[in-house]
Every structure is written in C-alpha cells, then in structure tokens.
C-alpha cells in the first residue's frame with residue numbers, strides 16, 4: 001500500500017521512519033514543514049497539503065494533536081476529502097475521545113471514505129522498532145485491508161469493534177499511565193522525605209511482582225531529573241481532559257482521573273508541558289520543596 005502520514009510530531013515522525021525503513025513508499029505532510037526534513041533524507045515524499053497526501057496514497061494515517069486538528073486536516077479547505085479517490089482509506093492514530101471519533105468517521109462516510117480509528121500504545125522508540133500496540137475501531141474489512149501496514153509498525157493489533165472503540169480503549173490505557181506516573185513520583189518523594197535512596201525504592205519495587213515497564217525504564221531517569229520527552233506532559237493532560245469528558249458522557253465516576261487532571265493541569269500552568277509526562281515528578285517535588 002502507498003502510505004501517507006499527516007502529522008510528523010514525536011509519534012508521526014517515528015511511524016513514518018519505521019515505514020520507510022521497512023520498504024514502504026511514504027508521503028508525508030506536516031503543518032510545520034521543517035519537521036519533515038529528516039524524513040525527506042530517508043526517502044519520504046513531502047506534500048504541501050493533506051489533500052495532496054490523500055490523492056497519492058491508498059492509506060492515509062493522521063497523527064495530530066487532538067480532534068480539532070483531525071477535523072482540520074480531514075475537512076479543511078486543503079483537507080484529505082479533497083484528495084478523495086476510489087481506493088482511499090483513512091486511519092486516525094491520534095488520541096481523541098470516542099464521541100468525536102465517531103462523528104469524524106460519520107462525516108468521512110458522507111464523502112464515501114472509509115475511516116477507522118487506530119490509536120497506539122508505545123512511543124517513539126517502540127514505533128521505530130515496529131513494536132507498538134494498536135487498538136482498532138471501525139469496519140473489520142477496512143482494518144483487514146490495512147493490516148499489513150499495521151504489522152510493520154506494531155507487534156500486536158487488537159480489533160475492538162465499531163468506530164471509536166480503539167479510542168475508548170486508548171483512554172482506558174492512558175488513565176493507567178497517567179496515574180502510574182503519579183504513583184511512582186509520590187513513591188520517590190516519600191522515599192526522599194523518609195531519608196531513603198529513591199533508587200533503592202525502585203530496585204526493591206523492580207524485584208517484585210509490582211514492577212512495571214515504567215518503574216524499570218523511566219523510574220531511574222525520573223530520579224535523575226531527566227525528562228527528555230517521548231510523550232509530552234501537555235499531551236497527557238490533554239488525554240486526561242478526554243478521559244474525564246468520556247467518563248462524563250458514558251456515566252463513569254472516576255475520582256482519580258479528576259484529581260490526576262488537576263495535577264497535570266497545574267504542572268502545565270507551571271511551564272512543565274514540554275517535559276516528558278513523567279516530569280509530573282518535578283511538579284510534585286516543587287510542591288514539596290524538594291530538588292531533583
């Protein structure tokens with residue numbers, strides 16, 4: 001399949017890199033064109049609009065910030081719908097809420113364009129290794145047509161049902177991640193306040209059944225105060241908005257999700273939005289008058 005990628009931020013660039021490195025023909029568009037330069041060197045074709053990406057691709061994957069960005073690249077004046085052709089399929093990999101995702105899929109269907117949602121677990125480094133996990137919502141036969149492309153970037157994909165199901169599951173997943181980052185941060189702070197070495201806290205945690213990828217891979221970096229972003233803290237806060245909106249719409253009462261959002265919101269307000277999401281530790285340390 002000829003693949004188009006719209007949005008070459010942290011995740012989109014890594015997905016496009018993986019597709020190029022596995023022999024796919026890839027055309028990309030990004031609103032800020034400078035972020036496509038490294039992909040051009042790897043052999044990507046650079047388009048000057050989402051419309052042009054669509055007219056030259058069989059599968060267009062949108063990987064942009066939020067639902068309004070998805071709508072803009074989809075239905076805007078130079079949007080994907082204007083590049084429509086018979087074989088075109090759209091797959092939205094952005095993390096948005098399932099209600100918006102369903103509305104966007106319905107709008108695409110009015111133009112005769114099949115759309116699925118395909119949000120992912122895993123960031124830049126897993127994308128570049130082809131080890132993402134993809135959650136799919138939409139028509140199964142549409143997903144099956146795209147499967148070979150998904151298999152290049154992910155080691156597992158889960159088909160979950162109607163449009164929006166992938167996004168609903170992705171929000172369930174990011175609820176875990178946002179709260180886990182808070183839990184490890186509070187553990188590091190309590191260890192420090194108790195006069196204990198937080199690295200020993202992690203060593204003990206990682207010797208038990210309760211270890212996680214985050215406590216193994218990100219924990220030591222958190223203790224060192226190293227928050228180079230693989231997923232921006234401001235993006236996690238955006239996802240907590242989506243989690244809380246979805247909970248309200250679907251009638252779920254989630255006290256932790258509300259509290260987590262308040263903490264991430266305050267960290268963004270304090271200028272920490274461009275740290276990795278695990279930089280929530282920095283915000284809590286500041287509130288505790290601790291230096292990392």
Ligand SMILES: NC(=O)c1ccc[n+]([C@@H]2O[C@H](COP(=O)([O-])OP(=O)(O)OC[C@H]3O[C@@H](n4cnc5c(N)ncnc54)[C@H](OP(=O)(O)O)[C@@H]3O)[C@@H](O)[C@H]2O)c1
Nearest residue numbers: 007008009010011012031032064065069094095123230231
């Ligand atoms: N990074 C990860 O590990 C990860 C993992 C899973 C899911 N996600 C999700 O993937 C999506 C992208 O995240 P990211 O980490 O790649 O973020 P990022 O580095 O901040 O990139 C955001 C992308 O969205 C584009 N964008 C924002 N607003 C736009 C608009 N109005 N019109 C057109 N393009 C717009 C940006 O274009 P400009 O460059 O012009 O600003 C950029 O390409 C988000 O929904 C995020 O939640 C990310």
